[in-house]
Amino acid sequence: MRILVVEDDEVAAEYVRKGLMEEGHVVDLAGDGELGLEMAKAADYDALILDRMLPKRDGLSLLQDLRKDGDTTPVLILSALGEVDQKVEGLRAGGDDYLAKPYSFAELLARVEAIGRRSDPTAAVTKLKAGELEMDLLARTVSRAGQNILLQPREFRLLECLMRHGGKVVTRTMLLEKVWDYHFDPQTNVIDVHISRLRAKIDKEFDTPLLHTVRGAGYRLQV
Amino acid sequence: MRENGLMFAPIKRLFKNTVLRLSMVAAGLFAASSLVVLGYIYNATVTSELSRIDRDMNAELMELTEVYQRSGLDELNKVVFERMSREGTTTFYIYDNNGQLSFNLNAQPLFESEVTKPCWQKIPGRNTIGVRKFVYTVVDPLNPDAHPSTFRARGIFKQISPTVKLFIARDVERIMAPGERVTRALLISFFLALSLGLVSGIYVSSSFTKRIGAFNKLATDVRARDLKRRAPRNESGDELDVLAEHLNAMLDHIDTLMVAMRYAGDSIAHDLRSPLTRLQARLEAVGGEVKDPAARDALARASEDAGELLRTFESVLRIARLETGERRELLIPLDPQLVLEDIAELYEPSCEDAGLEFSLEIEGKHKIRGDRGLLSQAVSNLVENAIKYTPSGGAITVRLRRVRNGRSEISITDTGPGIPPGDRGRVKERFVRLEASRTEPGSGLGLALVDAVAEMHRAQFELGDGPGGAGSPMPGLRASLTFPRFKR
Known part of the structure; x- marks a missing residue:
């Protein structure tokens, strides 16, 4: 993906760039809001990483300007202001996801890849597939190799979230946000417990595991 | 017990009210001073008059004793009779010679009406030396069937010789009655003042309490972090209104300070989180390049510690933001x-x-x-x-x-x-x-x-x-x- 990082903290921006490049992305940097807006308008990026507090022009006004021009580039907003209402504010301004500082790079990577890939976010998907694992979103059924798997509603949504991000890392925080709609980090391994229950249902009786734990990052459904 | 407690709770609360207490104290002081005045008036009109009468009677008793001792019983009879015949006298004379009642009042018109025959036996405390109080009744001669009027009197008894006892008494109704009327009027005004004081105290205190209650409510709200509340003002410029004005100014100031603090907090959050994020990113980046497993493990742990530090910081900021109470509107x-x-x-x-x-x-x-x-x-x-x-x-x-x-x-x-x-x-x-x-x-x-x-x-x-x-x-x-x- 071609990604633009608009961030005034040069060191942080450099680390983000280095990290993203190691993952095979092309990264441009902009140090202030004016430059960021110019660059975003000039080139076609697959995703934008945008700090909220920027010199010259703040992140939200940049985003609003961009959206006014009909630019739909997915935007991940970064900010030190991590309160939920500010997240809402950011998303309302046209952001696709919001990440509060401090973040781990794994979290940033997972979220950028999640929004960048959203080519048809609302396209009417009725079936999800990952190898021999199939999910019917209308009938609310899951099967692996033709064998029906009975899931609790929450397990269904957990698996759905992992399948929608097929092959990519989904962090615990992302799962908590998307599956439970909680915007706080529990102190315990509560997500791991749910994942292990799900794993027991979809992987246990089969030879090849599909649900992988990515150390220090999260989970990934991979064939 | 508990029922009682519940029943008296409102009254107890009422008595906790400062204004009511003050007005009760004022009413109490007023009542006490009117009691003093009452005592003074009673003393001036009644007590001193009574002791004057007692002195007179004692003097007369001594005088008559002297007459008896000097000139005998007949002379005493004469003197007493003479004195009783005087116009407008209010003195009774009774004496007894060896159990024989020798003189009484029935023949004498002491007042415009006639005095019923006083009965020696009925005189309280006869034989006892000193001042006696008693009552006597008078029947109206024009209307003998009417209820007889009762008058008060006091008298002194003296054994003037081994065989003769003398008793002098005087009507005191004319002295007592006006004094008592004044006293009664004063007593009534005392109770009136007390109850009026109580009623106006309750009235004043309830309106005062209402205004003070508004301040208390404000203080409670502000303590519950609702800094947008302000004291109600009636623009009258009285003490409470001025107090409200000062309180509101103070709250405005606190509000400004809170906003400034929050702004500082946000800035610190921004300024500190960025370097902390960099620290974590650096640790993560280095960790990926290090081959030595022990060093790698140490870096991973350092990274986790940094993460822990950041989460703690996040929690502190979150609590601080909650405590400002501004999210309550949400x-x-x-x-x-x-x-x-x-x-x-x-x-x-x-x-x-x-x-x-x-x-x-x-x-x-x-x-x-x-x-x-x-x-x-x-x-x-x-x-x-x-x-x-x-x-x-x-x-x-x-x-x-x-x-x-x-x-x-x-x-x-x-x-x-x-x-x-x-x-x-x-x-x-x-x-x-x-x-x-x-x-x-x-x-x-x-x-x-x-x-x-x-x-x-x-x-x-x-x-x-x-x-x-x-x-x-x-x-x-x-x-x-x-x-x-x-x-x-």
């Missing part, structure tokens, strides 16, 4: 049952893995004003604490029920070691961790956050004994959040 009506069901669903597997029996008990339908995210976090903190400290085989119960005054209560009960009563207040403060939990992971912010969330919801956050009960080795802990009654 509270919306919600069903706490749904919040608890979601939390229960999230933690049930964790409880099962920890060997704990988890149950969710919902009693009745509920509605509160709240923030789903914050409530969830508060309940999640409490449930996680319960899981952390309850030994395997125990039980955790999350319960929603209605308590007094129609309020909703969320409680989380466990069968763990509990918190000693003396520490229950302390653990709600930031960074306070009890000795027993020092070895457990955690920042000491969990309960502080619950407290901040409760405060923001104007809910009561209480810690008590669990099902084990006080004194048992495993009393358990019962943490409860009691929400104010839902108002539309």
Whole structure:
């Protein structure tokens, strides 16, 4: 993906760039809001990483300007202001996801890849597939190799979230946000417990595991 | 007992009122001074007059004794008779010679009406030396069937010789009656003043109380972090209005300071989180390049520590923001049952893995004003604490029920070691961790956050004994959040 990082903290921006490049992305940097807006308008990026507090022009006004021009580039907003209402504010301004500082790079990577890939976010998907694992979103059924798997509603949504991000890392925080709609980090391994229950249902009786734990990052459904 | 307590509670409260107390004291002082005046007037009109009469009678008694001793009984008879014949006399003379009543009053017109025959036997305390008080009755000669009038008199008795007793008495009604009328009038005015004082005291105090009540309400609201409240003003410029003006100015100032502090907090958050994020990124980046497993492990741990530091920082900021109370406006009506069901669903597997029996008990339908995210976090903190400290085989119960005054209560009960009563207040403060939990992971912010969330919801956050009960080795802990009654 071609990604633009608009961030005034040069060191942080450099680390983000280095990290993203190691993952095979092309990264441009902009140090202030004016430059960021110019660059975003000039080139076609697959995703934008945008700090909220920027010199010259703040992140939200940049985003609003961009959206006014009909630019739909997915935007991940970064900010030190991590309160939920500010997240809402950011998303309302046209952001696709919001990440509060401090973040781990794994979290940033997972979220950028999640929004960048959203080519048809609302396209009417009725079936999800990952190898021999199939999910019917209308009938609310899951099967692996033709064998029906009975899931609790929450397990269904957990698996759905992992399948929608097929092959990519989904962090615990992302799962908590998307599956439970909680915007706080529990102190315990509560997500791991749910994942292990799900794993027991979809992987246990089969030879090849599909649900992988990515150390220090999260989970990934991979064939 | 309790009934009585309830019955007298409003009266007790009334007497706690400062203004009422002051006006009662004023009325009391007035009453006391009018009692003094009363005493003075009574003394001037009655008491001094009575003692003058007593002196006169004593003098006359001595004089008559002298007449008797000098000239004998006949002379005494003569003198007494002469004196009794005087116009307008109010003196009675009775004397007795060896049990023979020698003289009485029945022939003498002492007043315009006639005095009934006084009976020697009826004179109280006869034979006793000193002043006697008694009454006598007078029948109106024009209307003998009417109820006889009663008059008061006082007299002195003296044994003037071994065989002769003399008794002199005088009517005192004419002295007593006016004095008593004044006294009675004063007494009535005393009670009138007292009750008027009480009534006006209650009236003044109730209007004063209403205005003071507004100040108290304001103080309570501000303490509950509602800094937007202001004291009501009536623009009259009286002391209370001026007080309201000063209070409002003070609150404006506090509000400004809070905003400034929050701004500083945000700046610090921004300024510190960026370098902390860089630190973490650096550690992560280096960790990927290091080959030595020991060094790699150390870097991973350092990275985790940095993460922990950042989370603590995040929690502190979150609590600080909650305490400003500005998010209170974002509270919306919600069903706490749904919040608890979601939390229960999230933690049930964790409880099962920890060997704990988890149950969710919902009693009745509920509605509160709240923030789903914050409530969830508060309940999640409490449930996680319960899981952390309850030994395997125990039980955790999350319960929603209605308590007094129609309020909703969320409680989380466990069968763990509990918190000693003396520490229950302390653990709600930031960074306070009890000795027993020092070895457990955690920042000491969990309960502080619950407290901040409760405060923001104007809910009561209480810690008590669990099902084990006080004194048992495993009393358990019962943490409860009691929400104010839902108002539309």
